[in-house]
Amino acid sequence: MADTTTRPLGAQISHMLKDRGVDVIFGIPGVHNQEMYRGIEEAGITHVLARHEQGAGFMADGYARATGKPGVAYVITGPGLCNIMTPMGQAYSDSVPMLVISSCLDEVAARRGQLHQMKDQRGAAETVCDWSEEARTAGAAYALVDRAWAEFSARRPRPKHIQVPIAQLEATAAAAPAPMPPTPVAGGRPMDIEKAQQLLAGARKPMFIFGGGARAGADAARKLVRKLGAASFTTYAGRGVIDPDAPLHFGSYLSRPESAGVIAQADAVIAIGTELAEVDLWRAQLGHDAPMLRVDLDTESLTDPARAAWHVPSDAAGFLAALERALEEETPRSSGWTPEEVTRARHKWRAEVDAEYPGVLRVAEALQACLPQDAMIYSDMTQFAYAAKEVWNMDRPGHWHHPYGFGTLGYALPAAIGGAIGRPGLPTLAIMGDYGFHYTMAELGVAVELGLSLPIILWDNGKLGAIEASMVGAQIAPNAVVARNPDFMKLAEAFGAGAVRPAGLSELQTAVAAAFRADGPTLIYVTPDIAD
Structure with missing residues (x-):
């Protein structure tokens, strides 16, 4: 009533x-x-x-x-x-x-x-x-x-x-009316499943591209790629949809230029829950020559320049579950893809990231090794995150959040506060750069006020490093890329937060573990020389 x-x-x-x-x-x-x-x-x-x-x-x-x-x-x-x-x-x-x-x-x-x-x-x-x-x-x-x-x-x-x-x-x-029943979402129509089956029927090298919109369909997605012998990529936001150890999974390396050549080898492409946007690919086209089927709730994404042969207006989870049921009785198919070629590509691309962001991968590996399994991560626009979101494998979807599209500085700290409030008692981590921290550092007071056990990794390279590199690449003398930073440790303490500067990677791991047990937030100050 x-x-x-x-x-x-x-x-x-x-x-x-x-x-x-x-x-x-x-x-x-x-x-x-x-x-x-x-x-x-x-x-x-x-x-x-x-x-x-x-x-x-x-x-x-x-x-x-x-x-x-x-x-x-x-x-x-x-x-x-x-x-x-x-x-x-x-x-x-x-x-x-x-x-x-x-x-x-x-x-x-x-x-x-x-x-x-x-x-x-x-x-x-x-x-x-x-x-x-x-x-x-x-x-x-x-x-x-x-x-x-x-x-x-x-x-x-x-x-x-x-x-x-x-x-x-x-x-x-007067009071508002009672809540309405939930509005159902469209998904898994028989005609759309038939289209997908037709596309996949004769495919020897099928390729799936999973975006953030496919997160709720992860279980069905994993079963499908195994059943079909399909290779896969995920966007950054789609990490974790596919098991990172799956033998035919190319990871979140879509932005690597050579991924276009890999995708061109596919004889059927299904892109699910992804815009295939500039910030996913960093090129104009996906690279496919084969027919492509797009699945998305947003009709604008279905009719973009990727020019899919088939458009399926559906939620990803409903579509994936229906397709998996339709193929349930089929014998697993042999694949034209090999685990060896996937492994070679991933190793090469990882080496490229390591060369582009020296030292970051060692720190990321140490950090990943010490996090609880159900940790949720919020990152900012910083070089550490740019490298990590390509190489950091996620075993479940929806546990790394980043300002992917709009790309605003200052996101990580307040977003992590919101995430920690939404998941009381579960581990939440913030990762940001020194410049991004300037944007929203005042929200550290909220984390202190609420007593949130929030580790905050502050990656301080003393500059807008990505902008400096872009200027150099464009033959522009670096300008306005260095700002005077405060003493971040004292600043955190002034807010009432904990503050620690680990001297090495093992100390970083100890500091993170302690921060998850603390009665309030802890700023963990890290500079690139920690990996030396």
Whole structure:
């Protein structure tokens, strides 16, 4: 039975979100959105006070990636919304379900000079999210929340923004309607499975490309590649979909130029849950000559320049499960691929990464060896992560999160905080560079305040190393790539966090293990010479 209590709309929204499974909201209160805070505690929701709206947005993103539930943030009119637009853009790029609810001014056409006024707040937000709408009545607010929830489950999950005029937030409103049944997602239609079977029927060298959208279908994906004798690649976001020790798995080396030649050998290609975007390939085309079947919830991805022969609008998990069932009685097929050629390619590509990022792989190997099996990692735009996301094998999907598409600095720390909140008692790790830490270092105070056992690997090479290398490659004298850094150890201690600088790789492993047991976050300061 729906709640019939009358409350201000701002409070009703929190009660509505609680009824739809929201247990945490990230944000910062202000005079314009304070009515949204009236009902948070009464509804039984935990509020996490960020130090900046950008941090609140990344926390909501990290929470969503860790839990699979939408991340929710409350922000104020104008600057609050502008500050969270970078995380919204990142969530849009990486298919993260996030709901941002902001206040807005009651009237802007005939008045100027109001507090927090923008020319077009709703329109500005719309540039970085799936949609941005204004709810001018309680009924509209409730309908938009339910629309967001339905689309999070049935379509490609992406951030939404709802703004509510201040006067409406303050006005009395009846309670929201009861939650609707979950909206089913399309997947595994017989006609689509038949297409895939036709494509694979005579293939001796089938190739699967798995993206982040295929994570929920990992079990079926692993069975399929074994049954079909298929080779496979994953995108960075798709790591862990296939067992890294599978003999015909080429890993997450799609960005290596020679991977195009490997894919050209395939006589059938199936790409599942991936945009095949620039940030996946770093070239214009995948490299296939054979017919390709694309499976994706997003029709825009299905009709991109990759020019697939068959388009399957479906969720990956449903499609993979249905295809695996259809082939269940088949005898495992012999393969035209050999484990030896896969091993040679992987060793060569790994050596290339090692040459491009000297010393990083030794540190990554030491770090990987000491992490608990169920550790979840959040990384930033830093050379350490650029190398690791190619060579660091994941035994399960959805446990390494990175700002892949939008590529914003400052992601890792607040996103890891959100992830740790979403997985209480389970290990979470942040990896960032010295420059990225400058962007959101204030959120370290949140981790201290909440007592999160969060190891924070700070990789300090003293510069914007990737930008310097790019400038040199373009024959530009390196400029503006070095910034004066603070004493990061003292800075962490000033926040109340632990701080340690390991002298070698074994000390790094000891420090990480201790940080997982600590009563608060620990900054682990690492420089490239640790691998010497």
